[in-house]
Amino acid sequence: MRLENIVWDALDPRRLGAFWAAALDAEPLTDRPDLFEARVQLTDEVFLDLCFPQVPEKSSSPPRLHPDLRGVRQEEVVDRLLKLGAAHVDIGQGDESWVVLADPEDNAFCVMDEREVFRDSGPIAALPLDSADPDRDAEFWASITGWVPCQGSGHMPSLRHPAGVGPLLELCPEPEPKRGKNGLHLDVRRDAGEADVTDRLLGMGASLLGGDGLPWLVFADPSGNEFCVLDA
Template identity: 45%
Template sequence: MNTRLVNLVIDAARPRVLADFWAALLGWSVAAEEPDEVDVRAPETDGWDLDLVFVPVPEAKEVKNRLHLDLASTTAAHQAELVERALELGGSRVDIGQGDVPWVVLADPEGNEFCVLEPREKYAESGAVASVLVDAHDPELLAGFWARITGWSIQSREGDTLVGLRALSGRGPWLEFLRNNDVKSVKNRVHLDVAPPAGADHAAAVAEVVAIGAAPADLGGPSLPWRVLTDPEDNEFCVLTPR
């Protein structure tokens, strides 16, 4: 497959406000601001190769997100510091039924859930973001699909509960699929974008992604230069134009 991950996109009522929150929390920077998006970018030393893209939407958040970020910490003191920083910036503590766990579940100013993890050796080289975590009815199936369209490889399994992908460089966050039987009811507010390389045939790339299990979503209609598809568990994602 000749596509790669390029963005993690978050719907927002106030994109600049949300971008500022995440830039300050992660120690990253706002790299671009347009009427239809605000981009946050990590420094090269972090290992995160995607842009965090915040786009304006009129709809309010209704349900727990199926995709969320897990933040890495290096010590217990660092974990506490990240939690305190998030709260000072406008985040809040949330209860999603996690019970007594060593990580801390928070939400950003628009209610998007994220976790601040306790120190774990697995994420020691991940940078600020340990993982992009995706709820999945069948983690193995979904991980296999995303491995094919990102070029990342399956590098961890925890029984039939969690399957993790990692970039071949061994740097940056994991992309992990966690078993969760919740039923999807609304369009995801967080999604991934992939793109073929510069000079590639966009239509051919879309057709190839569809051939391995994606389905057309057609959100926004045919006038968009990119194509909106869904993965085998109905999570929206975009195949952007070649770049």
């Protein structure tokens, strides 16, 4: 399996997707009223897709996943994002070195200060994911993505694509247990020829949430964070 998609639930996929495609210099792939998709090409072979499926209403649960954007020249990056439709937002961050913004549907994200660990990340520096047990969940996500442990931007366990490019997946101690549906989630795709992985995932502590009749299955990781496993 490999990590393929970052997925935002969207009330207006075209509006939200166009913002993020411009913010991350991503190539649009699908542009429909109910679905917008774009691709961040990291190398000739490594990419991440951004997916914005339409939902009837947004989750009101506290966010457990968000993108941290690389801010090589942080003030310039922030100014450009504000012109694209982002807004400053206070989530209690205090006097930190990063800047917190919200996208056009009020999803908070950070623009980081430049750090050596982000040098080869591309436009997304990190993907912090809340976890009830970061060490356990780092092993889980490494197993299902093929990503490997790496030096992070803090003290939390971190993973990265084995090519050494792209964002860090940072497993962060959760401020509270999971409740409600995540508004952002990750998708992984089975490799060609890979057998059904349900039993393996259940044995690792995942929970099967659904997906009958769809070309993917919906699971939750051991901390309850939803993710989809796409067909090969």
